[in-house]
Each structure stands twice: as structure tokens, then as C-alpha cells.
Amino acid sequence: MCLGIPGRIVEVWEENGTRMARADFAGELRKVCLAYLPDLAVGDHILAHAGFALTRLDEQEAKATLELMREYAIIDAPAADPTTTGVTK
Template sequence: MCLGIPGRIVEVWDESGTRMAHVAFPGETRKVCLAYLPDLGVDDYTMVHAGFALTRLDKESALLTLDVMREYELIDDTVTGCDTVTGCSGGTEGAR
């Protein structure tokens, strides 16, 4: 099973007619295609799967989802001690 991961958009640009973004996830930032949700902008939260933004999320839902994923050890941002989604303080509970 594959999981979508919530992230925060930190940069948006047009690449050959396709809207693209850098999205911050726990421990890293990735290039993501916004073709399905071209109205998303910087500081919006989105669920990403296979390099595509699939849905808009409110901040509270995104951070709660990340906390649950940490609780079930589906993600681990303790390697850097920093959550790039919200900063070095981690999600709603802080870095672990």
C-alpha cells in the first residue's frame, strides 16, 4: 500500500506550462506537480502521492495527520531533529 503524505508548499513556479511547487515534508523538500490543483499557493497544505498534489488540506488536518503518522512510525523526522513542514519545533506535539 502507498501513502499520501501531507506537506506545506514553500515555492510555486510554472514549468513548460505546468504549475509546479517545492513542498516541505518532515525531513525534506520535494518537487511536486500541481496540475490537479493549480490554485494552490505558497503556505497551502496538500496531500501528495507519487509526486502529485491530490487535495488541499487545512493546516490543522495536515499537522494532525503527520502526528498520527509519527505515532504509528510511518514517518521519522528525528534524523534531522527538524520538521521542515512547520520548522524545528515539529508538528503539533513537537519533534520527537
């Protein structure tokens, strides 16, 4: 079974002509390709699978999905706030 995981974009850059991002997934930072959603920006919430951002989520959807995944033990991560985790000012 394959799952899309909700995350929050914390950094965006271009790499070899493709927009890339670093996203925070329940406290874990991962590199994500934005080829399918090139207009995403820092602070946007996404659903990602296999290193690709596939869907834009609103903040409420992202939080609800993470909580449900924790409840059903799909992910084993601390209850990090996806709206603030990994953000540096």
C-alpha cells in the same frame, strides 16, 4: 501500500506549461506537480502522492496527519512544524 504525505508549499513556478511547486514534507523538500490543483499557493498545505498534489489540507489536518504517521512509525522524521519549516523570508 501507498500513502499520501502531508506537506506545505514553499515555492511555486511554471514548468513547460504546468504549475509546479516545492513542498516541505516533515523537513524534506520535494518537487510536486500541481496539475490537479493549479490554484495552490505558497503556504498552502497539501496531501501528495507520487509527486502530485492531490488534496488541499488545512493546517490542523496536516499537523494531525503527520503526528499520527509518526505515532504509528509510518514516517521516521523529526517533529518539524509543517507550518514554518522550509519557509524563507
